[in-house]
Amino acid sequence: MCGIVGLFLKKDDLRPKLGDMLTDMLITMTERGPDSAGIAIYGDDGEGVKITVQSDTPEVDFAGLEDDLSKAAGVAVSVKVVSTHAVIKAPLAAEAALLAAIEAKGLRVMGVGESMEIYKEIGLPKDVAERFGIREMGGSHGIGHTRMATESAVTTLGAHPFSTADDQCLVHNGSLSNHNSMRRKLAKKGVFTKTENDTEVGAAYISSRIADGASLGEALEGTLEDLDGFFTFVTGTKNGFGVVRDPVACKPAIMAETEDYVAFASEYRAFADLPGIEAARVWEPEPATVYFWER
Template sequence: MCGIVGLHLRDPSLYPRLGQLLTGMLCEMSERGADSAGVAVYGDPVWSPPGHATVTVLGPVDDLAIDEATIISLGATHVVHAPMPVDALLAAVRSQLPGALIAGFGEELTVLKDVGHPRALAAGWGLDHAQGWQGVGHTRMATESAVTPSGAHPYAVGPDQCLVHNGSFANHATIRRHLKARGVVFDSENDTEVGARFVAQQIADGRDVESALKDLCAQFDGFYTLLVSNRDSFAVVRDAIACKPAVIAETDAWVAMASEYRALVGLPGIEKARIFEPEPERIYAWTR
């Protein structure tokens, strides 16, 4: 049992409140998963300044020395940004910290995740001060792998893209072997990482997000609710049985998704929102 939350803001006047709203949503899902948590934030001017690439590192960064780079340390999570292309910053971090876990990378994306109670982690990150136009969060109750930072969600394995998951993939080991045969490298034993890397590989092959998720539904067995975010989109899909809970709310100012309605009640204008449960295997997507 895990908790998923996501918020896609349409009204720029709400951008300064993204972190505050996301914190409230995430903490409401603490009872669905109290062993670890993570968030992905798009567009924060401190963590991901315009014109900078951002890489989030889990683990020590004492040996990291990159010209013009800024390191923001938030407990075990370190946000590194620099005015250079994403590929260049990512290569430099990997070269200098070969054993480090890369939690996320991109031009607008910052990923923070760790072991601990969601409320404590959100407070330690200062999540309520974050700004931006989109955020995704996950609280975890580990069932498929160990309680470690590498096992926490989100899984952000492509540039400015991430995935969170509630449920279980039954045939993830088989798909993992197929992806490894294509040269895909994994950071954990978590089944969710297999789904994330499958979607990322599909996008790298030229597919759009909706097509990638259709392929995932066709190839993955199990039960799941997925929320996939990119630098310009926000998408939700459930398996054919749809046994994992999910609710979507939409207004002119925002679109939000959560595992339970109670995570949405603090959003401005919720009383006027169109609220519905996503249908099985139907892909819901919103573009910036």
Template sequence: MCGIVGLFLKTETLRPRLGGLLTDMLITMTDRGPDSAGIAVYGAPQDHKLTVQSDTPDTVFPALEHWLQEQDATITLRRLDTHAVVSLPAERAGAIRAALAGDFPGLRVMGSGKAMEIFKEVGLPRDVADRFGLREMAGSHGIGHTRMATESAVTTDGAHPFSTGPDQCLVHNGSLSNHNGLRRTLAREGITVSSQNDSEVAAAYLTWKMREGANLGQALEAGLSDLDGFYTFVVGTETGFGVLRDPVACKPAVLAETEDYVAFGSEYRALVDLPGIDTARVWEPEPATVYFWER
């Protein structure tokens, strides 16, 4: 079933409250999928950062921080429970990421880019939010997901959001029927899908299309012919926020827009506590119709 939320802030006044608003929206969706939860926050841009995760953070992160300092004294590590955000020069990112795979094989890269940080774990949204201090996070936009596992195990790897490209991530409610064929196509294009979750395939598909020069709206539009199944996607990029429902649109979805923000929820009750919601334009997104906003 799953629950999705998203918030794109048009003005700076609400940015200090982004994490708190998204957390409350996500907690409201708990009964749509209580096995795992995650959130992606687009905060102040840096040169480059990696969000990484470990099942044994007390052992791995001190060793990782020491190793990173040996590579480059300007690299910093900020730990948040089982995750850490590594800030580093963009020109070192590729080499550092490749070296991590060899020296820290149990470390998972959740996402990378200039602005995006991803935090996700098994557990209820309230507990996951508390573990990472999500309420205190600021930013321009973010998306969140609470999961009811149907196609893969209840694990951190299976939790949303999924990120397969710089500053790009996706949350999904639904199921794709042709994801195995798409995995093979993506593999031929050099794009790896590491989890069993079909939603990561959808994220990787969008990465592929955007690598070929499409913007977010065009990539989502292409998905209408290439992605078979039923789905609602909410996607984040460094500067944008997009929504797409399949042509049947059997999964619930609500959008609301004011002068200050655009908000998405699987159900309207996720939006009711947002500031100014009583004067917002509220509507159900049309089937097979791309909606996206950019700064």
């Protein structure tokens, strides 16, 4: 079943409230999938790269991590530990060396980018949001997901969002029938997935299309031609936010737009506490139709 939320802010005065609003929206979706939850936050750009990593034993794996990574990358690295996750910041030029060092340590990479941070774990949305302090996080846009596992096991890596490229991520409600054949096609292009979850294939497909020069809108249009099954995708990039439903559109979806924001959810009730919702244009996104906004 699963529940999706997304929020793209058009005006900067709401940025400090992004995490708080997204958290309320996601908690409303709990009944749609209580086994795991996750949120991607696009915050302020820093001068460098941010790498979000996860560990099942953070008290061991994160001890001395800042010094170890600084030595491996040959530059000053900062590490902010947030429960089972850590956000590593360093100059952009150190990204490749950092990723190699992180892989050698056996840490799981949740996301990489200049503005994106991804937090996801097993548990109810309210517990996951509280664990990572999502309410206190600000930013320009974000997406969230609460999962009912049908295609793979209940694990941290099976939770959404999935990210397969810098500052790009995806959440999904539905099921892809050709995800294994698409994995093979992507692998031939040098694009590899790490989990058995079909959603990661959707994320990899979109990021691959963008890497080949497609716009966000073109990449989303491509899903309608190349991905089989039933799906609602909500995706984020550094500057954009997009939505697409398959031609059958059997999964519930609703959108709302005001002068201040664009919001997406699997159910109307997720919009109830958004500011100015009473004046919003509210509609159900059409099947096989791409919607996207960019800064």
